[in-house]
Amino acid sequence: MAPTTNDDAGPPPPKKARSENNSPANAADSSTTSSLEPSFGLPFITLTYATSLDSQLSLAPGTQTHLSGPLSKSLTHHLRTRHSGILIGVSTAVADDPGLNSRLAGTDLAKQPTPIVLDPTFRWNLRRNSRVLQTAREGKGKAPMVVVGSDAYKIGDPRIQWVVEAGGQVVVLDLDADDGKRWSWEYLLRSLKSYELDSIMIEGGGEVINSLLKEENQKYVGAMIVTVAPTYLGKGGVRVCPDRREDEEGKVVSAVSFSDVQWLPLGRDVVMAAKVDW
Numbered sequence: 001m002a003p004t005t006n007d008d009a010g011p012p013p014p015k016k017a018r019s020e021n022n023s024p025a026n027a028a029d030s031s032t033t034s035s036l037e038p039s040f041g042l043p044f045i046t047l048t049y050a051t052s053l054d055s056q057l058s059l060a061p062g063t064q065t066h067l068s069g070p071l072s073k074s075l076t077h078h079l080r081t082r083h084s085g086i087l088i089g090v091s092t093a094v095a096d097d098p099g100l101n102s103r104l105a106g107t108d109l110a111k112q113p114t115p116i117v118l119d120p121t122f123r124w125n126l127r128r129n130s131r132v133l134q135t136a137r138e139g140k141g142k143a144p145m146v147v148v149g150s151d152a153y154k155i156g157d158p159r160i161q162w163v164v165e166a167g168g169q170v171v172v173l174d175l176d177a178d179d180g181k182r183w184s185w186e187y188l189l190r191s192l193k194s195y196e197l198d199s200i201m202i203e204g205g206g207e208v209i210n211s212l213l214k215e216e217n218q219k220y221v222g223a224m225i226v227t228v229a230p231t232y233l234g235k236g237g238v239r240v241c242p243d244r245r246e247d248e249e250g251k252v253v254s255a256v257s258f259s260d261v262q263w264l265p266l267g268r269d270v271v272m273a274a275k276v277d278w
């Protein structure tokens with residue numbers, strides 16, 4: 001049976017046993033009202049995505065693949081109400097035209113996350129009726145924050161007007177002096193914290209996830225929540241596969257290790273919640 005599509009996020013996911021404040025279970029546990037605590041003055045980061053058994057996010061770059069079943073999707077939409085921001089890379093925005101809101105029934109606008117799109121060259125083919133703008137205009141979600149490099153911000157660009165009209169903003173951040181193409185996660189997260197985004201759910205895509213799973217960036221990830229769908233997408237998809245890691249003696253070791261690991265079967269899928277042991 002092919003992966004399902006279902007736009008309504010359905011009923012809230014089942015409640016879980018209470019656990020300590022910033023544990024992964026807390027990220028998914030609706031009974032706690034406390035927000036996910038920023039640390040080191042940076043937003044609390046939940047890295048979350050849906051994967052196939054061959055660790056792929058979609059069948060092909062530039063295309064959207066619905067992997068999550070209804071129950072795990074409702075967990076994702078619940079998680080969206082638990083974070084002040086939701087972040088994706090521009091390739092996901094282009095491929096998926098996402099709404100980036102929680103479509104759990106009865107979700108107040110105050111509980112909606114602010115969509116954040118990393119778009120250093122402002123190449124997002126944003127249109128006035130892109131879903132994220134439409135959703136904001138209908139009051140069903142917050143308007144996006146598009147993060148661009150200083151060279152990409154052109155006065156008179158109609159996309160800036162559409163974002164601002166919908167209540168969003170285009171934020172200019174200087175790109176890393178060295179490669180002029182990427183922001184470091186330290187700089188990005190510190191900048192986003194200055195916009196009072198205390199907890200951010202990072203949903204992907206592949207480049208964003210693989211860069212956060214680099215040895216030097218794992219410290220920024222507070223919790224990981226991964227939905228595993230019972231399917232192999234086959235070669236050629238967008239893969240999550242972090243860089244190889246060696247210990248001090250040069251011996252190859254696991255690229256990413258976890259603690260506080262919990263598995264939750266949800267319909268045909270299983271969801272892993274865990275802390276990264278960096």
Ligand SMILES: NC(=O)c1ccc[n+]([C@@H]2O[C@H](COP(=O)([O-])OP(=O)(O)OC[C@H]3O[C@@H](n4cnc5c(N)ncnc54)[C@H](OP(=O)(O)O)[C@@H]3O)[C@@H](O)[C@H]2O)c1
Pocket residue numbers: 048049050051056057058060061062063064065067088089090091092093095096118119120121122123181182183184185203204205206207208209211238
């Ligand atoms: N299954 C899931 O849960 C899931 C979740 C999300 C996405 N997806 C799928 O994943 C695919 C997209 O993944 P992808 O790897 O192609 O792209 P991506 O990670 O969504 O976006 C990558 C782009 O974002 C910008 N970017 C990322 N990190 C940056 C940084 N630190 N500083 C500056 N810019 C940064 C760069 O834009 P420039 O190229 O302009 O420099 C980069 O090329 C789509 O098929 C989507 O459907 C699946």
Ligand SMILES: Nc1nc(=O)c(N)c(NC[C@H](O)[C@H](O)[C@H](O)COP(=O)(O)O)[nH]1
Pocket residue numbers: 049050064065066067068073076088092096097098099100101203204227
């Ligand atoms: N949990 C999850 N299961 C999936 O099967 C899938 N393809 C995504 N993908 C995440 C990505 O960030 C998408 O862009 C948004 O899921 C689309 O966002 P909307 O639902 O339109 O709000 N996420």
